[in-house]
Structures are given as C-alpha cells and as structure tokens.
Amino acid sequence: MKILVLVKHVPDTETKVKLAAGGKGLDDSEFKYMVNPYDEFAIEEAVRTQEKQGGESVVVSLGPTRVQEGMRKAMAMGIDRGVWINTEGHSGELDSFSVATALSKVIAEEKPDVVYLGQKAIDDDSAHIGPMLAELSGMPHVQVVTKVEWQDGAQIARVEREVEGGMMEVYEVKAPMVLGAHKSLNEPRFPPLPGIMKAKKKPLAEKKLAEVLSETALVTVRSYALPADKAPGKVFKGEALPDMVKKVVGLLRSEAKVI
C-alpha cells in the first residue's frame, strides 16, 4: 500500500498576530513554527496504516526551507521519505486552489492509495486542501475523520466523520482517497530517539514550486486587520458570592440583554 501524508508548517498556537507596516501583510518576524496540530494525527494514522498494511509512506510539504523540520519530524515518527515543494524565491500569491493544483502534480506522480492530511490548518482555517486536492485528483474525500477501518485488501475503508453535536456520518470509501484527520482519530506518538536519528538520513527529494505550479490564485488577500479590542468589563470580587452572581445575572438581562 502506498501512503502519502501532507504536512503544513504553521505559527504555533501561542503566537500573537501583528500586522506588518501598512496592513498588507502580517509581521511574521516573531512567529515560531510547528507542525499543524491536525497534521500530527494524519502522520500517526499514516504510520499506523503502514504498520498494519505494509507498503511505503511519503511525506509531502510545500513551503520555504523551514518546512523540512516538519518533514523530518514525520520521518522520525516513521514515514519513509519526503517530497519537498520548495517555495523559496516565489513571489506571486498562492491561494488554496493553486497550492492544491501543485500538490495534485505530486499525487499524480506518486499514485498513493490514501492521502492523509489534517482536517484543517490552524493558520488560515480554510480546510480547503483536502476536498480541493481530492477533486483535482479524482478521488473521494472525507473530512473531520475520527476512525478509519481498512477492509481486506485495503482498497476499501470504513470511515467515520464527526458532523455536529456528536452526530457521526459513516462512509464506505473506495481507494485512492483523501482523508482529513481530526483530533480524536488517534494519539500521536512522540518521535522516539532512534527514529529521530534515522530520520536525518531518510531521503528527501526537492521540487521547485515552478515545476508543479500551473494555476494562478483565484482568491487574493487584500489586507489584514486586527479585531477591535473590547472595552474593559466589570469584574466583581470580595463581595458575598450570591450577591455577585445576582448582579452579573441581572446585568446579563438589563444591560447586555442576552438572556
């Protein structure tokens, strides 16, 4: 079985977002990057799938030089090799559609049976790449996946997806397929020390973005703004608790008018 996992490098969750001068872009000078949290579940599922079904696993990332860190982490967790789409020196705008078309070129070359990725990236929050890449590659997709059970022969999987309010949809999916991993899919392993050592020597092929980019952006970002800061609220302390609760509930009705 050929297993592919897509990994994105994103600013970590404690990052404070600041605007660059002029508001056209974000000031990324203090960004610290990490593997997109949902992608860790995708990597773990890819490794587990290979452990059970055999075959080969490949990690694919698109981005500047630093994204190799995330690829090495995936390899330390057990992925065999990597394909890096190098965006260094690219100046045009990339949107999810153009990125998905670039990734679809690698999919067409690698011909995986399954593509795992995180159900969304926590930077742009779009959750576009899974469905878009699946469409471009002629594969079915399932998003927000919480369970994958491969049937005999590994050409069909029974896949559960979380919808809302605890409602679950269960699909029977034909390979090749794209699956967007959700948080409860598994418990990602910490990369073991021998794995980290081995990962340094695993093959990592490089492609220039220009080799695989065939489309221009359909969506452009014009500017960024920060959300307005709230005026300070009323914080009660030191009074008898029943009185404070009474006051707050009273204000929710009379002042805030939300109940």
Added chain:
Amino acid sequence: MKVLVYAEVRNGKLKSTAGELLTEARRLLAGKTENIHAVLMGEGCAAHAKTLATFGASKVFVVDSPTTNTYQCEPHIQTITQLIQKNGYTLVMGPASPTGRDFFPRLAVRNKSAMLTDVISVSLEGEKVIARRPMYAGKCIAEVASQSSLTFVTLRPNVIPSEVLNASAEAAVENFAPTLNEDAIKAKIIEVRKGKSEKPDLTEANLIISGGRAMGNADNFKILHDLADVVGATVGASRAAVDSGYAPHDMQVGQTGKTVNPNLYIAFGISGSIQHLAGMRTSKVIVAINTDPDAPIFQKADYGIVADLFQAVPLFKDELKQLVEHS
C-alpha cells in the same frame, strides 16, 4: 449578480443559517430579491420552502431524490453545478457548517472558481465579490477578493442576524430533478449516528457554558451540563480540560478546537490562554468566573467574578432558573 443559496436541512429541520444567508444575500443585492434563489435537499425538505420565501428567496428549488436525501458530498456537488449551468448564478452561498465546509471547496474547484470560506461579511465592488474572514482562529481578519466571475462563499453561522422580509410570502417552488452520476459516488454514506445531545453544535450555539482545567475531573462537568440545561446552552471545554481527559474533543473551544460566536459565553475556571481566547473572542458577551484575579480571561470578559467555580455554578443555576421561570 444572481445568487443561489444552499439552505441546509438536517434531520428534517431547516438550519437557522438559511435565514442568515438569505438576509445577507438581500443586503448584498440591495433588496433585488428576484435575483435570489434557494435550493433545498434532504428528506421532507419541501416543507421549508415557505420559510425561505419569507426571508426573500424568489424561487426555491426542491430536490427530492433518494440519493440526495441523506447528505453525501458528490450528489450535492452535481446538483448545484447543474443548477448553476441552468440558471447562470454568479454567487453561490452556503453555511460554513460541517456540511457546507465539506462540499463547497470541492464544488468551487469543479467550477474552477473562487472559494471564500467561513466569511463574516460579503460586499460587492461592481461584480467583484469581496469578503472578510477571520484567520488564526480570529486573531486577525483578512479581506479577500474573488478573482473569478463565479464565486462560492460559506458564511459563518450566528454572525448575521436573520430578518424576515415578508412573513406572508409564498414560495415559488420548482421541483428539480438533477441527472446524477451515481458511479462518481466513491464515498458512500452507510450510516448516520445521531448525537446524544439535541442541543445545537458549539459553532451554532447562542449560549455556551464552558469549563476549564479547574473542573478537576470528567464527572464534575455534570454540574455544567445541569446549569446548561436550565437555559438550553451547549457545553464547551478548554484545551486543558480536553487534554486532561475531562471532556471529549468535540467540546473543545479554541484554535485547535472549535471557533464559536454565541450571544453569551460563560467560562468557568478557564484562565484564557491565547489559543482559547482566539476561539471565543467573537462571543457577543463573555462572562468569566475564576479564582485568579489576574487570569487573562478577565481582560476579555464583559463581566467577571473572582470566585471558586464550584460555589458559583449552583448560584448561577438558581438565578438563571428564576429568570427563566419568571419570563
């Protein structure tokens, strides 16, 4: 500009997002409702056509087919693509719900057109569609522009207040029978398991009561559920509470969980990490209860009480109960 609104139906019920979408479409088209159509799919969906008319849909397409009755991505895409080809829409809008977010990006690619996801407002510059959308779970708002003549938009639930245009409006209903290629359905739905809760999902809830690490264990969440039941609120949790195993993942609010925007968000024992605040800062009113007066959550709260949550929860329950019973 000609607009098609996908009005989502789940379990036979029309989602409240349908009214929000039609209200936003009307505002966008400056009231030209003759250019606003809606499509309904799902079992028994025809019953909702009138509601859509009251919100300003001048025509409602009803799709009644065993293949589309239970949501599956592929038949939804085929149906809407055929409606676009037939009627020449330039803007297709749907909810940024788990369903909308599942099939709209794929639908946009099939039509090789721009996808603007989870937006909080839409505007027009001539025929160009512009939208504002939160990124980094709301740490910033991006203004994005469509570069194609057809644009797909999903609107974040609970942001636009829905307004009825004409309560006595009757729908012009047209039954639409799409030509469905069933061979293309490679992800086939075999079962839908209903959740335990009849309450709205966190992303669509008007009232949310959340607990943090200070809840101490999973059993203690019961007191939050009891409180929530008094006012019909949905219960959420911080990442710390979820990572400690006190609450399941689908209850997590924050950058690595759900981004929520209820009218009222009450946080019990949540200190307010950056990633949690990002996920709930667009709540209209925030109430925080925490023993630590320096907890960052108090900076974002409209009302706060420095107190132990276990003492405060029963008092909130009594006060809210009285309020509900006397109104």
